[in-house]
Amino acid sequence: MKYGFGIDLGGTTVKIAYFEETGKMLDKWEIPTVTENGGSQILPDIARSIRQYMDGKHIADSGILGLGIGVPGPVNAKGVVNKCVNLGWGVFNISETLQSLTGFPVKAGNDANVAALGEFWKGGGQGCDNMVFVTLGTGVGGGIVVEGNLLHGAHGSGAEIGHLVLNRDETVPCNCGKYGCVEQYCSATGIVRMAKRHLESTETPSVLRDLKELTCKDIFDAGKAGDKAALEVLEQFYAYMGEFLGNVCSTVNPEVVVIGGGVSKAGDMLISGITPYFKKYVFHAASAAKFTLASLGNDAGAYGAFKLALDAFGK
């Protein structure tokens, strides 16, 4: 039996997990992400933490097949990071650097892509060959699996489906600098923004008008309770989701679409809201895609990162 590590590198913490090659997670812990000095300490900190763990558990180097790591930015198939703004990183080969720090072979991927691989392997996409993963959180991220392999893209920015253009007439810019991206409507932030616009532009009475700080959860809760304005906002959100996921599925034709991120806590309501719009907008031959919810939560990235290493270095 061989073992390995899956690392989910985020802007505030690094999640590290120790796996059996079967995919069983044996242990997990977190260390802080130190972004000072251009993030130069991050990889040495990870290497040290893994070494300490191995020493503490008396794990021999020979038992380790390798390391996988998910990174919050574009990474190409060779491991070249192309700027991780949140970490202060520029352009360098993370696989080579982390390998020389640890002595173990390293495979790297973009964090959303890697989380997709985790859900594909052990979560909502288990058993399929082709999958689209979308995370609806502060932003909208994505990951695509084609015949069992992650779509990295030529420049490590495959599956940036949060930045498809959904509304070419948008006047407010997206964080990415473009106008009318999916993320501006379908992220938690985007849903709140749509709700505020809707409340301002209509007279519909709504419990949402009484709230000091409007959250995405408030809108779903009000919708469940039958609040008309909330339902109108959610309907617009479902329509946008159905259209953009329809376009992604006409392109990729997956068996399964897995929805994760904070907004996915809305659960089956979300899937039943999106489905009729998806059927309306998707190409008929790609319409059989099944919608499921992500099931690994915060561990998806660690699972996917280890799977990257397993695919690259396992037997």
Added chain:
Amino acid sequence: MKYGFGIDLGGTTVKIAYFEETGKMLDKWEIPTVTENGGSQILPDIARSIRQYMDGKHIADSGILGLGIGVPGPVNAKGVVNKCVNLGWGVFNISETLQSLTGFPVKAGNDANVAALGEFWKGGGQGCDNMVFVTLGTGVGGGIVVEGNLLHGAHGSGAEIGHLVLNRDETVPCNCGKYGCVEQYCSATGIVRMAKRHLESTETPSVLRDLKELTCKDIFDAGKAGDKAALEVLEQFYAYMGEFLGNVCSTVNPEVVVIGGGVSKAGDMLISGITPYFKKYVFHAASAAKFTLASLGNDAGAYGAFKLALDAFGK
């Protein structure tokens, strides 16, 4: 040296080509596609034509590595055809059927996908790993290559990018039954349709108003000559192309976008028209994609079909 056949099965003719494993096309010919009786004669006709050719040239069965075939409809990775309306075909395994008729192993793919593979291998996409191919003809077809492999999709309908929704407010249905598909604006037919709409809704003087039958070529020719109405129509077309290809590239992140089909005869004018809109709409990390024109013309399908067989059965 081994050899094989690449077959491009169309609604009116079947193009068959004989290849060296190096990719050199040694011979090519056509036979009619007989669609009577639910297209039941098509595969026997192909098998007979190949056998006659081999007999005439004294080619031994042992020298043949296999056959590849591109089909005008969805085909999954296992070779199951899911209805080819133009051929009268239902659901069956074309690889198994053609293998039992010829005695050679067969690999099948969708025609647009297979043409994409041909351009990837020997045409406009040579030397890249990730490619998006779009054909602008009577309709709009597509093909996607991810790390050297064709994206077939779970149901054989990957890369149906002619049916992404570009205009959710469209009131006229697309041939596929949906509303506002790319094909309704960016095919040769779609460009003519946009021009007619534009001429009807404006007073702009135009040479196009004097034509009895308006063709796509007329519009490009008038545009080249500086006709204002034609230029306005082309500008709208370029904007749509840039937006939809921007979305496809934000999803797939290819090195190269290859444009083929009749409309691509407009040449560099097309690429320079699309590029600024593409840059506007694509996600920045995927914006380095290079645009090229297809270079294999009608042979792309045969090249790609043989490449399918070579990848599956070659050494």
